[in-house]
Amino acid sequence: MIEIILSGSLVGLSLGLTGGGGSILAVPLLLGVVGLGLRDAVTVSLAGVGLTALYGALLQRHQVRWGAGALLGLGGVAGAPLGASLGASWPESLTLGLFALLMLFIAWKMWGGTNSSEVPLSFLTCRADSAGQLNFQWSCAGKLVAAGALTGVLSGIFGVGGGFLVVPALVLVTAMPMPAALATSLIGIFLISGAALVANLVALPTFPTDTAGWFLLGGAVGMTGGSWGKSLLSPALLRRIFAVTLVFVALWVAVRSWNQPATERESLSIEFRQSERLETQGREAAQMLFRHLMNRLEQAMADGGVVGAMNICQSDAQTLTGQTAEALNEKGIASIRRIGLRTRNPKNAQDGIDALVLRVFSKNWKRGDASSLAGQVVFLPQTGETRYYHPVPVAASCLACHGSNSDITPDVAHVLAELYPEDQAVNFAPGDLRGAIVVTFEPGPSSEP
Numbered sequence: 347m348i349e350i351i352l353s354g355s356l357v358g359l360s361l362g363l364t365g366g367g368g369s370i371l372a373v374p375l376l377l378g379v380v381g382l383g384l385r386d387a388v389t390v391s392l393a394g395v396g397l398t399a400l401y402g403a404l405l406q407r408h409q410v411r412w413g414a415g416a417l418l419g420l421g422g423v424a425g426a427p428l429g430a431s432l433g434a435s436w437p438e439s440l441t442l443g444l445f446a447l448l449m450l451f452i453a454w455k456m457w458g459g460t461n462s463s464e465v466p467l468s469f470l471t472c473r474a475d476s477a478g479q480l481n482f483q484w485s486c487a488g489k490l491v492a493a494g495a496l497t498g499v500l501s502g503i504f505g506v507g508g509g510f511l512v513v514p515a516l517v518l519v520t521a522m523p524m525p526a527a528l529a530t531s532l533i534g535i536f537l538i539s540g541a542a543l544v545a546n547l548v549a550l551p552t553f554p555t556d557t558a559g560w561f562l563l564g565g566a567v568g569m570t571g572g573s574w575g576k577s578l579l580s581p582a583l584l585r586r587i588f589a590v591t592l593v594f595v596a597l598w599v600a601v602r603s604w605n606q607p608a609t610e611r612e613s614l615s616i617e618f619r620q621s622e623r624l625e626t627q628g629r630e631a632a633q634m635l636f637r638h639l640m641n642r643l644e645q646a647m648a649d650g651g652v653v654g655a656m657n658i659c660q661s662d663a664q665t666l667t668g669q670t671a672e673a674l675n676e677k678g679i680a681s682i683r684r685i686g687l688r689t690r691n692p693k694n695a696q697d698g699i700d701a702l703v704l705r706v707f708s709k710n711w712k713r714g715d716a717s718s719l720a721g722q723v724v725f726l727p728q729t730g731e732t733r734y735y736h737p738v739p740v741a742a743s744c745l746a747c748h749g750s751n752s753d754i755t756p757d758v759a760h761v762l763a764e765l766y767p768e769d770q771a772v773n774f775a776p777g778d779l780r781g782a783i784v785v786t787f788e789p790g791p792s793s794e795p
């Protein structure tokens with residue numbers, strides 16, 4: 347619980363000090379520190395960030411330009427889905443690289459900018475009256491919505507971190523001073539997070555209320571501190587803090603684009619679906635394959651002991667899986683595969699989506715969250731593919747080949763080392779999650795959940 351509150355406060359603090367961009371921390375903290383599964387991390391972060399931002403806007407209400415924030419936020423809500431679908435079709439390293447460059451550029455502008463009236467592209471800027479209030483004409487409202495939509499498209503393309511674009515967009519269009527832009531960006535973030543949360547909950551209405559509650563509590567504490575801290579700092583210093591944060595984010599993004607495969611991007615675009623029909627169909631297919639494999643395994647163990655079975659498994663497991671897939675083709679199933687949390691046979695390697703689902707499975711597995719121990723239907727919007735993931739637990743009978751040193755006899759270890767020099771699939775204990783059987787449905791109307 348304490349780690350949830352602390353994570354929340356960190357997010358709140360950074361939202362308070364750097365505006366909407368602070369939300370970038372939420373998902374990594376919820377995944378890494380709190381240990382939520384991906385889907386829960388996304389919904390809790392959206393709810394936590396959205397409500398913390400709203401609370402922050404109320405705390406700093408004398409600095410918030412409500413109209414500007416709302417227009418920008420609405421533009422963002424409209425633009426984000428477009429950006430997400432655009433971004434999905436670009437190579438990830440290109441998008442992340444561009445994003446890092448954009449961040450560095452903005453950081454440079456922010457660092458150098460001394461005074462808000464010196465915005466270089468003044469024709470883009472709404473006029474303010476002598477009291478500093480915006481002149482809300484159509485053209486100004488239009489510019490704000492357009493800037494919001496552009497921000498939304500960019501954050502949709504770039505995924506996490508897009509929130510950092512809201513503040514520079516506000517400064518550019520409204521020429522408002524930095525403290526006001528930071529406070530106003532919170533309204534935009536509230537609207538954008540809220541819309542994304544609703545979309546997620548409509549797709550799958552489950553939500554870990556307790557975790558979200560503690561996270562929000564932490565967020566409120568951090569935001570109170572951040573708002574107070576912000577009021578002590580001069581606008582120039584705030585700009586520089588923002589610029590330095592951007593440089594760090596840009597570096598982080600660049601490093602990530604360098605050494606991370608496609609999983610994170612895909613995380614934003616897989617949807618967990620509920621469909622009794624597909625679950626039943628997938629479960630039956632998975633159980634059929636499992637039965638075939640177990641029969642063969644038992645027979646091989648009876649004939650040739652563990653070592654003999656190992657040799658037979660090497661060829662027969664793949665053949666049997668292929669045959670089962672063929673038999674299932676008539677039932678609208680395109681393919682069936684086995685994957686491991688840790689892999690033995692390179693032919694069973696995970697793809698990016700597999701890795702992601704397994705991460706979610708294993709987190710839930712550790713928490714003993716019964717609802718998620720069942721199979722899961724997953725939809726991939728980019729390819730239109732529908733899959734069913736069936737968790738495979740470790741039984742005592744698996745240990746002779748997948749257990750620890752004390753379970754695996756030296757001659758078995760010897761054969762293993764020979765057949766699978768890169769074997770990872772050992773040190774499992776009974777009751778652990780071993781992996782999953784992945785059923786991919788034929789595309790078409792029958793695979794629509």
Ligand code: HEC
Binds near residue numbers: 652663748781
């Ligand atoms: C006789 C040794 C042996 C036993 C017992 C055994 N396995 Fe395996 N297992 C293997 C071998 C060899 C492979 C790699 C060959 C293949 O299946 O493609 C493998 C692969 C797998 C895979 C595919 C992923 C990967 O890492 O390649 C899963 C899942 C799996 N085993 C689960 C189990 C479960 C669950 C049990 C117990 C019910 C079990 N195994 C018992 C030898 C064994």
